[in-house]
Amino acid sequence: MINRQWILKRRPVGEIRPGDLALVETQVPEPGAGQFLARTVYLSLDPTNRIWMSDMEQYMPPVQLGEVMRGGTLSVVEESRNPAFQKGDIISGIAGWQEYAVLDGGQKLPPGVPLTASMSVLGMTGATAYFGLLDIGQPKPGETVVVSAAAGAVGSIAGQIAKLKGCRAVGIAGSDEKCRHVVERLGFDACINYRREDVAAALKRECPNGIDIDFENVGGEIFEAVLANINLKARIVLCGLISGYNDAEAPRGPANFANVLMKRARIEGFIILDYFPRLAEFYGAMGQWVAEGRIKYDVHVAKGIENALSALNLLFTGGNTGKLLLQVSEEP
Amino acid sequence: MINRQWILKRRPVGEIRPGDLALVETQVPEPGAGQFLARTVYLSLDPTNRIWMSDMEQYMPPVQLGEVMRGGTLSVVEESRNPAFQKGDIISGIAGWQEYAVLDGGQKLPPGVPLTASMSVLGMTGATAYFGLLDIGQPKPGETVVVSAAAGAVGSIAGQIAKLKGCRAVGIAGSDEKCRHVVERLGFDACINYRREDVAAALKRECPNGIDIDFENVGGEIFEAVLANINLKARIVLCGLISGYNDAEAPRGPANFANVLMKRARIEGFIILDYFPRLAEFYGAMGQWVAEGRIKYDVHVAKGIENALSALNLLFTGGNTGKLLLQVSEEP
Numbered sequence: 001m002i003n004r005q006w007i008l009k010r011r012p013v014g015e016i017r018p019g020d021l022a023l024v025e026t027q028v029p030e031p032g033a034g035q036f037l038a039r040t041v042y043l044s045l046d047p048t049n050r051i052w053m054s055d056m057e058q059y060m061p062p063v064q065l066g067e068v069m070r071g072g073t074l075s076v077v078e079e080s081r082n083p084a085f086q087k088g089d090i091i092s093g094i095a096g097w098q099e100y101a102v103l104d105g106g107q108k109l110p111p112g113v114p115l116t117a118s119m120s121v122l123g124m125t126g127a128t129a130y131f132g133l134l135d136i137g138q139p140k141p142g143e144t145v146v147v148s149a150a151a152g153a154v155g156s157i158a159g160q161i162a163k164l165k166g167c168r169a170v171g172i173a174g175s176d177e178k179c180r181h182v183v184e185r186l187g188f189d190a191c192i193n194y195r196r197e198d199v200a201a202a203l204k205r206e207c208p209n210g211i212d213i214d215f216e217n218v219g220g221e222i223f224e225a226v227l228a229n230i231n232l233k234a235r236i237v238l239c240g241l242i243s244g245y246n247d248a249e250a251p252r253g254p255a256n257f258a259n260v261l262m263k264r265a266r267i268e269g270f271i272i273l274d275y276f277p278r279l280a281e282f283y284g285a286m287g288q289w290v291a292e293g294r295i296k297y298d299v300h301v302a303k304g305i306e307n308a309l310s311a312l313n314l315l316f317t318g319g320n321t322g323k324l325l326l327q328v329s330e331e332p
Numbered sequence: 333m334i335n336r337q338w339i340l341k342r343r344p345v346g347e348i349r350p351g352d353l354a355l356v357e358t359q360v361p362e363p364g365a366g367q368f369l370a371r372t373v374y375l376s377l378d379p380t381n382r383i384w385m386s387d388m389e390q391y392m393p394p395v396q397l398g399e400v401m402r403g404g405t406l407s408v409v410e411e412s413r414n415p416a417f418q419k420g421d422i423i424s425g426i427a428g429w430q431e432y433a434v435l436d437g438g439q440k441l442p443p444g445v446p447l448t449a450s451m452s453v454l455g456m457t458g459a460t461a462y463f464g465l466l467d468i469g470q471p472k473p474g475e476t477v478v479v480s481a482a483a484g485a486v487g488s489i490a491g492q493i494a495k496l497k498g499c500r501a502v503g504i505a506g507s508d509e510k511c512r513h514v515v516e517r518l519g520f521d522a523c524i525n526y527r528r529e530d531v532a533a534a535l536k537r538e539c540p541n542g543i544d545i546d547f548e549n550v551g552g553e554i555f556e557a558v559l560a561n562i563n564l565k566a567r568i569v570l571c572g573l574i575s576g577y578n579d580a581e582a583p584r585g586p587a588n589f590a591n592v593l594m595k596r597a598r599i600e601g602f603i604i605l606d607y608f609p610r611l612a613e614f615y616g617a618m619g620q621w622v623a624e625g626r627i628k629y630d631v632h633v634a635k636g637i638e639n640a641l642s643a644l645n646l647l648f649t650g651g652n653t654g655k656l657l658l659q660v661s662e663e664p
Contacts, residue, residue: 057560058594219589228389238593253585257551261570261601262390269593 001028004305005098006069011062012053014248015316016309020053021069023306028100035104036085038075040095042119043305043326045312046072046153047217050245059271069097069308074109074119076332088332092118097308099328115331120323121157121290121297124272127282129157131275132237133215134165136268141166143212144231146203148222150191151178152315153323154239158215159188160295167213170206172199172222174318181321186296199225210234219243224254236260236267246316298322333360336637337430338401343394344385346580347648348641352385353401355638360432367436368417370407372427374451375637375658377644378404378485379549382577391603401429401640406441406451408664420664424450429640431660447663452655453489453622453629456604459614461489463607464569465547466497468600473498475544476563478535480554482523483510484647485655486571490547491520492627499545502538504531504554506650513653518628531557542566551575556586562595570601578648630654 003026012020031037052063052070063070073095077085082104085091091106109118120126132154139145145162149155150171159169159182171182171191179191190206192199199222203211210231216223219241230236244251260267275282289295300320302311305328314320335358344352363369384395384402395402405427409417414436417423423438441450452458464486471477477494481487482503491501491514503514503523511523522538524531531554535543542563548555551573562568576583592599607614621627632652634643637660646652 056594057588057591059596241590241593244590250587251590253587253589255582255585256389257585257589258573258576258583259389260599261573261603262388264391264601264603264606266601267592267599269596269598271593271596274596 001100002026003028003098003100005096006305006308008053008063008065008067008069010065011055012050015246016050016053016313021309029102031079031081031102034082035102036080036082037078038073038091038093038095038101038103038106039078040073040075040099040101040305040328041090041331042074042115043097043308043328044072044119044124045302045308045315045324045326046125047240047242047245047315049312050316059273070094071097072119072124073101074115075101075103075106090115090332092123097305099305116299116301116323116325117290117297119325120153120299121295122283122286125153125323126157126286126297127275127279128239128272129154129161129215130282130286131272131278132239132270133158133161133213135275136237136270137213137215137235139165139167139213142168144168144170144207144209145213145215146170146172146207146211146226147188147215147217148172148226149217149240149242150182150188151321152217155215155217156182156186156298156322157295160186162213162215163187164289164294168207168209170203172218178318178321181298185298194222200228203229213237215239217242220251224256227254227256227259230259230263230265232263234263234265236265238267238269242315299325301325301327303327333432334358335360335430335432337428338637338640340385340395340397340399340401342397343387344382347578348382348385348645353641361434363411363413363434366414367434368412368414369410370405370423370425370427370433370435370438371410372405372407372431372433372637372660373422373663374406374447375429375640375660376404376451376456377634377640377647377656377658378457379572379574379577379647381644382648391605402426403429404451404456405433406447407433407435407438422447422664424455429637431637448631448633448655448657449622449629451657452485452631453627454615454618457485457655458489458618458629459607459611460571460604461486461493461547462614462618463604463610464571464602465490465493465545467607468569468602469545469547469567471497471499471545474500476500476502476539476541477545477547478502478504478539478543478558479520479547479549480504480558481549481572481574482514482520483653484549487547487549488514488518488630488654489627492518494545494547495519495521496621496626500539500541502535504550510650510653513630517630526554532560535561545569547571549574552583556588559586559588559591562591562597564595566595566597568592568597568599570599574647631657633657633659635659
């Protein structure tokens, strides 16, 4: 039986080019004692995938050349030689960009959770929004929270949590359609289309009391526009800087960085890995919010392992709304 | 009687130029009811003076055109119509760049404190080092603390407190002489001359366990070199960014800003004003350290109100070691 997998052949410089990764065919491996064979159902496509391809300074080792590309997955157990895992179990893990993997462990999905929810609002991107906004942002009722990439997997959830906490939520997104979605479906108070408006001026209009919290997913000029409008003691939740991930050279930092000093602001970077010991808290709260319909989530599902790279690129062109997933095989 | 004072005539663009400020002669004013006449003994010269001349975003209103330049002062009461202040009292305040001022209040200096100490280690610059390092930096024994502008008023104290707290203290300064001073007199473990060495490489050598805390006074390329060497969960105490204060255009931000995310670091700006409610804590601790000789301090004293501008410039050329003061008249 054939297993198709994406191998990192060469570290991309700037945008990913043909030949940086290659789709190869191998034999599906046999599970050994204590192992099981997992068929990939969904592959999570995330901005951080691009980071893992580089040997830039990062929060875990980059993918090595010749290795299967790393990626978060939801898989179904096909055949097991591990008594703790049964055929048909649904496993979340990091099985990578491939159709099958032999694993020796993973987290079993509890029954009743829609698979796409477990890969988005009830998965790592939801947890990122939850801990980033609440733990680092420390929102208080009446404060103004700005969220860049507001229609994205993390931003869409962060803004909704801000609303639940009594804040004004102002999104930044890349099209009028996304902005409508963010306001009308997700309940943000306002959303700025950065391709059509001067963001700093629009933020001044939409944040009449200034910005108390910035949930930063983008960086670059959008981050500069936010920094220009922060309040005293503002908190900048540094979650991502996607605008720079495809840069061949280090992007310039914010020209108005001195505002962090003048406004006695706090910038704090975080990675969801640091919060794994507290995931139970997240599942409890978010599970209830989703069940009650107080938090909505969207997924954009592309299909077929052969389309992994073109699908990933949607993150950089703004082509997706909500969590981007690649469906590699049918749900069981 | 003549009062000489510096008036802000025009906002400097880039470096301060002749004509931006003017030294004028007026009559010494008469104190009214509830007021007293104060003779300036010492004027504090600080990087923030340059900020106050600009209408950039800042933490208090800039000095208005036509006004006496703002500055921290130590004055002696010459004549009083306020029962709470007697002739001969020493008052710290913000009487500005002038030889005399009529005031209606101020903080009386307790007896026994050397005047230059009260304008440095036991004044605002000492308090800035104290609260910045301890409250924002949260140093733990064994951690490595880097201090830029290590021979300056704030940096020299911050590094010594780091040593008292059991940390490795590594300074960055602008000459071999300053570096010797920082190590031999102040007790830092090492000091890097940024004019002679590649700072990032030197930091790698002098901080073999990486950087846990950066007490940042400078910004620009030096800050970039520090960011390149920070540890996970590093704290960046953002105290000043003097390298950019004379820039005519906004300086570029750190190109490796993304490291803040990758290392889950925290950058926090602060201004000593925010800590005024806690000054008693500072006076207690620092007073004892200075009395016991565990914290040393240095002052660089220029003389004569007419030399205020040329003396201020020493801060930007690296011409001073320790706290820069302008002695405007004799100590009583």
